[in-house]
Amino acid sequence: MKKSTYIYRRFERFWHWSQVLLIFFLVLTGFEIHSSYEFFGFENAVKWHNIAAWAFLVLIVFAIFWHFVTGEWKQYMPTTKYMMAQINYYIFGIFKGAPHPTHKTVYNKFNPLQRFTYLGLKLLVIPVQVITGFIYMFYMYPENPIHIGGLSVFALIHTLGAFSLIAFVILHVYLTTTGETPLTSIKAMLTGWEVVDVDEQEEHAEHLKNAVKYSIAGYYRLDENGNFLDVNEAWLKMYKCTDKEQIIGKHYSITRKEDDVKELDEVVKQVFEGKIIKAVPATRICKDGSLGKHILSANPTYAGGDITGMEGFIIDITDLDVNSEHLHYAVKNSQAGYYRVNCKGYYEDVNDAWLNLYGYEREEVLGNHYSLSRTKEDLHILDDMIAKIMKGKSISNMIATRKRKDGSVAKHIVSANPVYKNEEVVGMEGFILDISNIETKL
Amino acid sequence: MDLKELTKNKFLRALLLFMVVLLPWFIAIIIVNNSSEKEEAVTVKIINYKADSLSSPVDHSKFEILQQKFETPQQVTEACLTCHNKTGNDIMHTSHWKWARPYVNEKGDTIELGKKNIINNFCIGIESNEPRCTSCHIGYGWKNKDFDFTAEKNIDCIICHDQTGSYKKFPTAAGNPVTEETMFDGKKFLPPNFNSIAQNVGLPKRENCGSCHYFGGGGNNVKHGDIEKVLTKTTRDIDIHMGIDGENMTCTACHASDKHDIQGQLYSVSSYNQNRTTCEQCHTETPHENKILNQHTDRVACQTCHIPTYAKDAPTKMNWDWSTAGRHNEDGSITVEKDSNGTMAYHGMKGDFKWEKNVKPEYYWFNGNAKHYLVGDKVEDTTLPVQINTLLGNYADANAKIIPVKVHRAKQIFDPINKILIVPHLFGKDSTSYWKNFDWNKASITGMKVVNLPYSGKYSFINTEMYWPLSHMVSAREDALSCVDCHSRDGRLANLAGFYMPGRDYSQILDTIGFLLIILSFVAVVIHGLLRYFSKK
Structure with a gap:
């Protein structure tokens, strides 16, 4: 390439x-x-x-x-x-x-x-x-x-x-x-x-690394005691924190209302048992005491076969008023998918979760236009979204319909932010979280 | 972006690229070309020197002893010695008196080396010719071998100390002045007024030194090339130090004396690197502002760059061929020929001469020590010019510096059987002197007998060379040599071998290889490029 x-x-x-x-x-x-x-x-x-x-x-x-x-x-x-x-x-x-x-x-x-x-x-x-x-x-x-x-x-x-x-x-x-x-x-x-x-491998690694760093999806990582090891900028923003030092080393319980901590304890317990939590809605308590809603994913981190902690992403859904309560529970089993497209809308990279959601193999996606993954009716929505991103705006959440390889459609929440190179927008990237389960339930 | 804008943009880009590539060059070239040292007034760094302003502490005219009626020059000397009663002894130890200096020869013996036992490249040897040669001795009556070098009354004080300018030794009178009016070579010599002279003595002026040193070899500027009568009253164009519009220095400003032993060595007779007069004694060893020039002083004498030419006024004798002497005109008179400049090109008594003016020096390594051909030395290789004196030193000798030299070349009379240079009896009114009888054989027999050397009865002529280091007629700094006078393919040091000098030296093979390498690269590139161009079509 x-x-x-x-x-x-x-x-x-x-x-x-x-x-x-x-x-x-x-x-x-x-x-x-x-x-x-x-x-x-x-x-x-x-x-x-x-x-x-x-x-x-x-x-x-x-x-x-x-x-x-x-x-x-x-x-x-x-x-x-x-x-x-x-x-x-x-x-x-x-x-x-x-x-x-x-x-x-x-x-x-x-x-x-x-x-x-x-x-x-x-x-x-x-x-x-x-x-x-x-x-x-x-x-x-x-x-x-x-x-x-x-x-x-x-x-x-x-x-x-x-x-x-x-x-x-x-x-x-x-x-x-x-x-x-x-x-x-x-x-x-x-x-x-x-x-x-x-080198495609190198590029892929580089994209994933940058994705965490610059994405508007929040990233967090906990150690075996449940204390914060690392968070990204987006995470800090969502929690209305200005300084990373205020969080690192603190226990995760400070991110929840007293009543909600138990809920998170349960998640953490499961993850430390080796489970992967694809998506779970949560209510966070921000630094200034205000509340916000997000969906979180969580998976264990390993070192030499032992679980040493957990990490995951969160996507803000505070402003997502539509069925937010439902969503809360409905997207439980989803998993964050990552994608990256260039300024012309051609896929540059996607992660395994994304492939899973869409049912494609990676080779079938890279280099193809995003229209591959949308129904004709939905295409203009995505075009508008890309146009926004290209102007430097970010979209933190939006419900979208994807077209899978087998022709079936499903819903997900998508985040998107511009990819910069030399101060110029050269593409866009973001995460998607599956919410198709809600639809079925509803 | 429409097409018009695009072209404009491309043009601007090309222009920018062009500027980026070429601008540094323009700047660099302009800076470098304007960085040559500007001619500014320079203060010359001087140590140990103060112009002499001391007036004579005594008025000699007031001394009674100098008012007596002097009949002979010796009486004047005796009068001087009554007060300067230790000076006679001092004089006895000087080379001006002895015409010799101690020298350790190859066997390790210390001998007196001087005019008595060396040959020079002009009138050859003084023995058997004394009255003529010793007219420049600071004594009276050195007529032959028997001269008493211990008689203080024979010291000629006034030749150096006369301030009237009226005292002259007669050219053929063994150092004596005339006692009655006498003509020599068209010039009138008068008996000196000893009283006037004795009452007007003082420190030596240029004329005093010059009365001998200007005229060595029998005429103005014959020997030295850089010391001649113009120096008595000269300009800075000729000599920056002595020019009356320059520093206006006298000889003794540099050639200071200690108990009448005057500093300075002339390597026609001197042998050792001691008691020399140097530029550095006033100018230091690092007189330049430019570091690289100061580094040069390690191995390059000041004189080399600062005496670009010598014999700037009167011509000097460069070549003397004795072998052609002896010609007479049909009327029996001695043949004399002058060249277009009015200098003597041929004289029946002496042979052919070559004179030159504004001469570029030749350059040699010199460590301050010299060897001499001594009377009686065997000439080993008769195909090479006999080295009358040899300036020692070479590149490998860390004490040697490059100096400018006047090389005087001659053809001298030679005994091919005994392989020694002959000291001919030239001067005298007897029946064997060459200048009276024009018979080389007779002159050789007498001459060699006087110096106690064998003469085979056969004579020929052999090429000889004599080296005269130059130190006078220093030019102003703006007239000094520039880099490329030496740092170029055929510069002034073209013949000085044994070391690599940038700008002069290169390897023909290496340069050829390098040039071919460049050409080959270029040709390869052009061929490759053309093949690419046409194969793509």
Whole structure:
């Protein structure tokens, strides 16, 4: 799956383009010192070659730091895997329009040839240039403290390094044109964004993680004693809390009226016995003492086979006046389903619960338009909803009718919020909780 | 977004990209090109120097002893010594008097090395030719080997201390002035007025030093190239220190003396790195504001950059070919030829000369020590020029610096059988002197007999070279050499081997490989690109 991805981070781009300028400038002044031409004047050339060298050194220090801190150095670990395939591609495949033998991803930005070449630059050419450059600078008249018998060897190695860098630049610049279009790679290095392969598993994990973080469905997690370990922003909002610290470590009983605690005790007891509570309505007591209604899901959390606590989602239904009492009891057996669609309405991701509710397999859904999952009559409601979301609004609850794979329909409550990227809405996501049981009961 | 807006936007984007790519270049190039040091008034850092403003503490005209009627110059000296009664002894120890300095030879023996036992590249050797050569000695009567170097009365005080400018030694009188009016080479020499001179003595002026040092080799600027009579009254264009519009310094401002032993070494006769007069004694070893220039002073002498040319006024003798001497005109007179500049290109007594003006120095490593060809030394390799003196030091020698040198080349008379340079008897009115009889054989027999060396009876001529380090005629800083005078492919140091110098040195092989690497990359890219382009179509 290909997707526009942010693969070159800000420092990386700054480092790359500063390096471009510095290498060009060092070559320009360096070959004047080599008496290849006259341009700046010898004295100026020497002076600015030295200044640029120091600037380069500072940049290198920052770059080394950056590579280790971000772990990006791993990108340069050499590999022979696909090396021949890559060489074959440049010699033969490229002319036949064959696909690139390796795929760029955020975690594997470089093909084997790039890894090998860039590592060579980082570990050989640039260090050699720096060391010989330093000897050049500080051993101008080499006798102390170590007698090195003249600059000759070092100067010649430095010159060789300069020639190799020029050759590298020529090939490097040319090879940037072998991307999707001739300018794709350069644009990517300027903006940071490029359409690359994404790992579906990784993406899925990323979506789920973000879903919890940014969703308007509240998330909570309790430890084995029933004390709060974690909650998300939406949860805090629903409980009208401003500070997470006020909740973490507290017992769940503070979230209920005295009379209602027993009800929750029962839920918690069941979950600690290993049951999954798909949906149960509840009345919460907020921080300011006001009451609110929500539906909650709960499941045990495990560590090494033992239940270590529980977690789940809550969706606010305070404003859902329609049959709220009924809903309270009716959606008992539902389970929160997660979905994500892009700005054009195509499914990007869904979770297992969602699939369960709709009766589809994941492959049958991803990349398809949401119309797949709606009756024709209902479609305009969802269109309106998407239009709202795209304007940046959120919908905390709404009753909707879904069309399952087998053609049957069912009702659920849906929450939706925009997905942002670079401050722009690029899609929407949310949870659904099944309420079809109510309908039948009613 | 309609099409018009889109194109506009694209154009703006392209423009922005163009700016992003090119702007840093424009800025960098403008900054770098405008960063060359601006010509500002510079204060030159000076230590240990204060212009001399001391007036003479005594009025010599008031001394009775100086009012007596002097008949001979020796009487003047005796009068001086009555008061300066330790100075005679001091003088006896100076090289100005001895014309020699102690030298430890290869065997480890200390010998006196000086004009008596070295050869020079002009009039060759002084022995058997004394009266002519010793006209520049600070003594009276060094006519031959028997001169008494302990007789204080023979010291010539006034050649250095005369302030009247009227005292002159006669060119062929072994250091004596004339006793009656005499003509020499078209110039009139008068007996000195000793009373006037003795009552007007003082610290040596430029003319005093110059009376000998300007004219070494028998004429103005013949030997040194950087010391000549123009320095008596000169401008800063010629010498920044001595120019009357410059610092207006006298010789003794730098060449200070201790008990009449004057600081400074000239390596035509000196051998050791001691008691030298240096630029650093006033200017320090780090006189520049630019760090890299200061680093240069480790291995480059100040003179190298600051004396871009020498013989800036009068030409200096660069070449002397003795082998062509002896020609006479049809009327029997000695042949003399002048070149277009009016300098002597040929003289029947001496041979062919080459003179040059505004000469670029040659450059050598020098650690302050020198070796000399001593009279009687065997010439090992007769195919190479005989090194009359050798400036020691090379790149590997940490004490050696690059210095500018006047190299004087000559062809001297040589005994090919004994392989030694001949000291010919040139001057004299006898029957063997070359300048009277024009017979090299006779002159060689007499000359070699006087120096106690064998002469095979055969003579030839051999190439010789003599090295004259340059320290005078320093130019103003704006006229000093710039980087590329040396840091370029065929710069001034093109022949100085043994080390790598940026801008001068490169490896032909490496540069070829590097150039091919670039060309190959380029060609590969173009071919690959074209194949891609056409295969896609």
